[in-house]
Amino acid sequence: MIRCLLLGLVMAVPCSGWALDDVEMLPTRKRLEAPKKESADETLSEEREIVYKVVVRSKSFKELQNVTVKYNIFYEDAELGSTAKPEVKVAKGAQAFASLINNRPEEFMTDAIKLEKASLGAGWYFANGASSRAKDRVVGVWLKAFGADGKMIGEYANPSTVSKKQAWKD
Numbered sequence: 028m029i030r031c032l033l034l035g036l037v038m039a040v041p042c043s044g045w046a047l048d049d050v051e052m053l054p055t056r057k058r059l060e061a062p063k064k065e066s067a068d069e070t071l072s073e074e075r076e077i078v079y080k081v082v083v084r085s086k087s088f089k090e091l092q093n094v095t096v097k098y099n100i101f102y103e104d105a106e107l108g109s110t111a112k113p114e115v116k117v118a119k120g121a122q123a124f125a126s127l128i129n130n131r132p133e134e135f136m137t138d139a140i141k142l143e144k145a146s147l148g149a150g151w152y153f154a155n156g157a158s159s160r161a162k163d164r165v166v167g168v169w170l171k172a173f174g175a176d177g178k179m180i181g182e183y184a185n186p187s188t189v190s191k192k193q194a195w196k197d
Contacts, residue, residue, distance in 0.1 A: 057136075069148050085127035101166040101168075118140045119196050
């Protein structure tokens, strides 16, 4: 009897506000164009630009108004000839949606990020013992969706540990 009564109380309490799973976000990495290659006598370098195409979908049963999706893309900026650990940088931005209708996908593209890959030519090396190769790489993507009242209504992180290892930049 008490169990049923408690269960009834839990079910009877109205849920105000939006849940954290009201907005689903799925980013996909895209390469903008063919890599640009440059070479000098002692170094070879390649530069490529990437963007993320983000599909945003409302999982709420009602239309969501004035939703803003903010993103942080973390990447390592490796420097050729350096023995230091690569610096982690962040590309950030936001996209606003006037309304999101249940299960109707909306999409946007993030700003482009330049990633470089460089290496020394054959027979060359660094006297300080640094690696003869350096390659920038994406560390993770972190997205947050906010409702009209400023409360977070959705979150996505890939890998899931990026939200623990990196600080959100607004």
